[in-house]
Amino acid sequence: MSLTIYDISKKAEVSIATVSRVLNGSPKVKEATRKKVMDIIDEYGYTPNSSARAMGLKSMKTIGIMCADSSDIFLAKAVYYLEQNLQAHGYESLLCCTGYNADSKKNYASLILSKKVDAIILVGSHFIGSSEEENQYIIDCSAKVPVMILNASFRHDNVYCILCDDMNAMYRATTEMYESGITDILYFYDVLSYSGRKKLDGFRMAMQSHHSKKHEELICQVPADCRSIDAMADYLGKFAAKAPKFGGIIAADDQLAIAAIKYAQKNGISIPDELQVLGYNNSILTHCCTPELTSIDSQLETQTRALVKTLIGVLSGQEMPQKTVFSGSLIKRSTTNF
Amino acid sequence: MSLTIYDISKKAEVSIATVSRVLNGSPKVKEATRKKVMDIIDEYGYTPNSSARAMGLKSMKTIGIMCADSSDIFLAKAVYYLEQNLQAHGYESLLCCTGYNADSKKNYASLILSKKVDAIILVGSHFIGSSEEENQYIIDCSAKVPVMILNASFRHDNVYCILCDDMNAMYRATTEMYESGITDILYFYDVLSYSGRKKLDGFRMAMQSHHSKKHEELICQVPADCRSIDAMADYLGKFAAKAPKFGGIIAADDQLAIAAIKYAQKNGISIPDELQVLGYNNSILTHCCTPELTSIDSQLETQTRALVKTLIGVLSGQEMPQKTVFSGSLIKRSTTNF
DNA sequence: ATATGAAATGTAAACGCTTACACAAAAGCA
DNA sequence: TGCTTTTGTGTAAGCGTTTACATTTCATAT
Secondary structure, X not given: OOOOHHHHHHHHOOOHHHHHHHHOOOOOOOHHHHHHHHHHHHHHOOOOOHHHHHHHHOOOOEEEEEEOOOOOHHHHHHHHHHHHHHHHOOXXXXXXXXXXXXXXXXXXXXXXXXXXXXXXXXXXXXXXXXXXXXXXXXXXXXXXXXXXXXXXXOOOOOEEEEEEOHHHHHHHHHHHHHHOOOOOEEEEEOOOOHHHHHHHHHHHHHHHHOOOOHHHHHEEEOOOOOOOHHXXXXXXXXXXXXXXXXXXXXXXXXXXHHHHHHHHHHOOOOOOOOOEEEEEOOOHHHHOOOOOOEEEEOOHHHHHHHHHHHHXXXXXXXXXXXXXXXXXXXXXXOOOOO | OOOOHHHHHHHHOOOHHHHHHHHOOOOOOOHHHHHHHHHHHHHHOOOOOHHHHHHHHOOOOEEEEEEOOOOOHHHHHHHHHHHHHHHHOOOEEEEEEOOOXXXXXXXXXXHHHHOOOOEEEEEOHHHOOOOOHHHHHHXXXXXXXXXXXXXXXXXXXXXXXXXXXXXXXXXXXXXXXXXXXXXXEEEEEOOOOHHHHHHHHHHHHHHHHOOOOHHHHHEEEOOOOOOOHHHXXXXXXXXXXXXXXXXXXXXXXXXXXXXXXXXHHHOXXXXXXXXXXXXXXXXHHHHOOOOOOEEEEOXXXXXXXHHHHHHHHHHOOOOOOOEEEEOOEEEOOOOOOO
């Protein structure tokens, strides 16, 4: 049986209140007493029971992290950085992977709330649906604890968003490719999450601003059942066979970009001479292919740090900005010439 | 303020005991009463407070997952599968990333224990040190809750291990490469964790069983400060310049294998004609390079499923096997000829 | 109608902690 | 010296559940 504060108080010959005060670093306890209690705690290796503590404090010092799939390269990085930052501030992370199925979000949210987490972090733009009722669960959550959203924007009281201006980043990258002389660009994407929409918008805006006409015919969405890189590459091959010619591919993430590279290799198209490829997220995958992949970096680590900083501020009652936007930057490698 | 069981009991005109029984699916409550209570619960959207529940039940229905770095491709996959399986059994996951620094393990362990988790899962063989005192924290934990270890072996009461027989897998893969005619094989690794040692042992055993002599000169350890793929590739280049000739590289994981491929490409060595490369873990990286990487699959998903099954058994008081071993299998792709 | 046992419900103690409030000891001041 | 603060410590009431045990209700057999 685990020791309780009561056991410690007896051994140290003080009251449980004093032990509690020592534990919580209260200033109103004599140095000698503090030492006596600490010695006993160290000697017997006592650790306070967080559940009981949570009841008294009404806080678990735990943050619920929800993400669709923590094994996704991008999301895993985000979760990792968040966990690190939270830990540095004395918080634990309750992880909850919801999958990409939209329905379950509400259930998972209430489950995680019942653990009396101090806040909820939604990682990734999959958590923002397009309809109002689909997002009701966010509002419900925000009524109980602060809700932090990484990589998407949602305006509501007690909801704080940290994100990268994907639209602008994609706009700039597209423009740069276009102005380097590649005017026929294929846009390659899969799911249209919040940030997915923004990226596509950025691409379209850039193309439209150059009065491009046929780019709409060069927008290629991979169907949901193409999960493997090979399947994606093959799908792209079929699409390309019927589409107008193109000299560049902009992919919505690095994995899709790798699929694009595979497509080129299967069809004897040389990169970057005949085809230029651009990815998104600047993940480790950029280094794994040949040639190495040019990609857009969304400053994930900086974003997570800002998120946790904002969260800590909110939890300590400070007024904090509801929306913090970072800008992406193009990391040029060898799949592009510009 | 959140609703309590007490509020519900008043609205439903029953006692809190009855509400609690409904919540816990006790058989001794009349159907009509159950319905009445459930209706109120649904109507007012009550969720029980897990902390309070933990105090009564002495269980949080939460499992602590410790891993060095949840953004590592392999570990992230493991964490994801674990989380999924645990969720399916009604448990939440408290994630704790310890980093690779050995000292901190003990502190993190006691932190996570204070949350009254029902068990602890150590993900990855980094958690097994080579000295007895370094592993004392595992024994301490096992005194309080079951400890599950994924990917390493540690014999102790209340400690359960699920792993892949890395030594054997590596032995077989090495033998297969050797017998296909590649007798000079370079072994490329970084950290010597528990499974890292096993893999190296497997390689050595296979080479020794063929009376190879110079393989010891072909064992290349990347120093800890080489974190990027490029740095690893460059290090390998320098090593190769001074080492005997070799026709194959066996890497301790896929990322190292990618570095090996990069090394070959930088030096104009063709794969697989002049150099064959073999990775470990069969991660997504195997599909990202050209040619695609042959790799050893350690059945991670099966392992995690077995782990959670064992854990659930242990938690429900059943006798469970303390060690479950799976065997790895070679997935042949294009970086090898055999 | 009455006794009997089973089924359903209620009562109250326990879980381990925090903290408002009460109190005692020590210190400062006239 | 006695009076007032200040400082340190203790007492006890919560926090929201679970559950053993007590009690009521209800059906069945007598």
